[in-house]
Amino acid sequence: MTNIQQAAIEALPRRTAPAVDVRDLSKEFRRRDRKLGRFAHRKRVALDGVSFTMQRGETVAILGQNGSGKSTLVRLLSTLLLPDGGSAEIFGHDVVRDARAxxxxxNRVSVEASFFKKMSSSENLGYASRYYGMTSRQTRDLIPQILGRVGFPPDRRDEPMESLSRGMQQKVALARALLTSPVVLLLDEPTTGLDPRSKLEVQEFIREIRSSHDSTILLCTHDLAEAETLAERVGILDRGQLLAVEPADALRRRFGATTLEEAFFAATGRAFEADDEEDDEDREVFA
Amino acid sequence: MKAVLGNMRAELVGAGGVVERNAYLTKRYIWWDVAWFVWTVANTLTIVFIAKGIEATGGSLDVNETMTTLLIGAVVWAYLGILFEFLMETVAWERWEGTIEYTFMAPLSRAMHLAGQGVFAIAYGLVRAIFLFCVCAFVFFSLSIPDAKYFPAFVVLVVASISFIGIGMMMSVLPLISPEKGTQLGFVAQGTLLVVSGVYYPVSVLPEWMQWIAKVSPATYALDGIRKAILEGQGLSALWSDLWPLLLIGFVSIPLGLWVFQRGEQYAKRHGKLKRSG
Incomplete structure (x- = not known):
């Protein structure tokens, strides 16, 4: 654990507050629809009364199809969206009223490893860490150290991001998130689109974070095996509604299923990989 | 007290991070900047040559003075363009690269984020403006401006930059509202600001209603002050009549610009416009 993370944890206002406390959280988006009229808008519910809590150090996976609301949930917890109703707190800090805390x-890792593509991994991590108050003296040794931990080759640190594979870029994204020593780590489909080897490496690193850091991890994924192996509890999010959050075994027992896929089908009435309704395509745009 | 100082230090380091990022990007795109500079020189030349053209077609004017007047207008135009471009990029470029969400979820206050962007824009813009002036004035036209006082002109441009940054902050909210067309609207603001401010002509030739707008435009005082310093050789004390309105407008425009940007940010967060796809 770094000094910065230690300081952040010590500064937590309410030691007894859950790491993540989401209550009746809702969000809908509007989009202009000329089919309905010149100034008409269509509304789509991205999150509908979602409630759950996470304890410090816990890893929870949220399973859901594309457009189920996973990314909206992560964006709300990252203070990048304002909720329409309900509340969300991180260690007792409200994501709207106390956004800076x-x-x-x-910190967050999303499906797209977004960087300034012409800049190198070291440069991208360097300027990003300044936003968290870390000086160049503090990061001079820390950046190579963290890049080394995620398995990033030292001789490629000065190459522009655009010359790196997607797997490599995602490792740098993990390093960026870890560099700031987040107490809550939000992972939004961190392994989607990666080749099998990169996927395993990223998953292995998430395991390492779990064991070596005092981080609480919310993992949004549509990889059933990933959810089951990495998380203590698994939630099913379908069309904006959180249907259950339980340990994988309890989830299977509850729905009389032998696999998580069957449990998902029993809970939602839909096959896990099916995106067969027009409404789902529309929902993907928003959520 | 210790916590407040620590927080201030973190904010300054964060603003430094914005400067650092822009320095990296400028380094990576340096040849594009050179190409853009060539375009700026060409554009400035087309304007300054107007004075020679008038003389060649029988017009009566002090060519040297008119060329210098036009050159100052063109340099201020280019400088304002750079400032607005950098501030608009606060949103537009970051959105294109997809980094905007990471920047906006960092614990850096928006004021210091925009201040970092503004500081780099001013530094970079000043270098470009000075270089542009020197290339056009001394390499292309060999202008004779023996009375020129460059330091007071420089001070006027720096002080005017405070107001320009405030207006740029207001403009930079446009790509948040319209990812597709917001950036182009910045050029509209730049043009509108300069047309009422006497960029290539005295404000007195404008219709009365435009002259009223010119009174609240910082570009009016910037152009007037710089011309007085370069053409008439006036010192800082004589330029106070231009400096105090610039300070006053800057005092109002920076908090106003920040307020407008924050309202835009709230709008973007309510409607999900920070996403890369918009």
Missing amino acids: VRRLV
Whole structure:
């Protein structure tokens, strides 16, 4: 654990508050629809009364199809969206009223490893860490160290990001998140689109974070095996509604299923990989 | 007290991070910047040559003075363009690269984020403006401006930059509202600001209603002050009549610009516009 993370944890206002406390959280988006009229808008519910809590150090996976609301949930917890109803707190800090305190505690890895493509991994990590108050003296040794931990080759640190594979870029994204020592780590489909080897490496690193850091991890994924192996509890999010959050075994027992896929089908009435309704395509745009 | 100081230090380091990022990007795109500079020189030349053209077609004017007047207008135009471009990129470029969400979820206050962007824009813009002036004035036209006082002109441009940054902050909210067309609207603001400010002509030739707008435009005082310093050789004390309105407008425009940007950010967060796809 780094000094910064230690300081962040010590500064937590309410030691007894859950790491993540989401209550009746809802979000809908509007989009102009000329088919309905010149100034008409269509509304789509991205999250509908979602409630759950996470304890410090816990890893929870949220399973859901594309457009189920996983990314909206992560964006709300990252203070990048404003909810329409309900509340979300990180260690007792409200994500709307106390957004800056939340930002000190949270970081995120999303499906797209977004960087300035012409800049190198070291440069991208360097400027990003300044936003968290870390000086160049503090990061001079830390950046190579963290890049080494995620398995990034030292001789490629000065190459532009655009010359790196997607797997490599995702490792740098993990390093960026870890560099700021987040107390809550939000992983939004971190392995989607990676080749099998990169996927395993990223998953292995998530396991390492779990064991060596005092981080609480929310993992949004549509990889059933990933959810089951990495998380203590698994949630099913379908069309904005969180249907259950339980340990994988309990989830299977509850729905009389032998696999998580069957449990998902029993809970939602739909096959896990099916995106067969027009409504789902539409929902993907928003959520 | 210790916590406040620590927080201030973190904010300054964060603003430094914005400067650092822009320095990296400028280094990576340096040849594009050179190409853009060539375009700026060409554009400035087309304007300054107007004075020679008038003389060649029988017009009566002090060619040297008119060329210098036009050159100052063109340099301020180019400088304002650079400032607005950098501030608009706060949103537009980051959105294109997909980094905007990571920047906006960092614990850096928006004021210091935009301040970092503004500081780099001013530094980079000043270098470009000075270089542009020197290339056009001394390499292309060999202008004779023996009375020129460059330091007071420089001070006027720096002080005017405070107001320009405030207006740029207001403009930079446009790509948040319209990812597709917001950036282009920045050029509209730049043009509108300069047309009422006497960029290539005295404000007195404008219709009265435009002259009223010119009174609240910082570009009016910037152009007037710089011309007085370069053409008439006026010192800082004589330029106070241009400096105090610039300070006053800057005092109002920076908090106003920040407020407008924050309203835009709230709008973007309510409607999900920070996403890369918009």
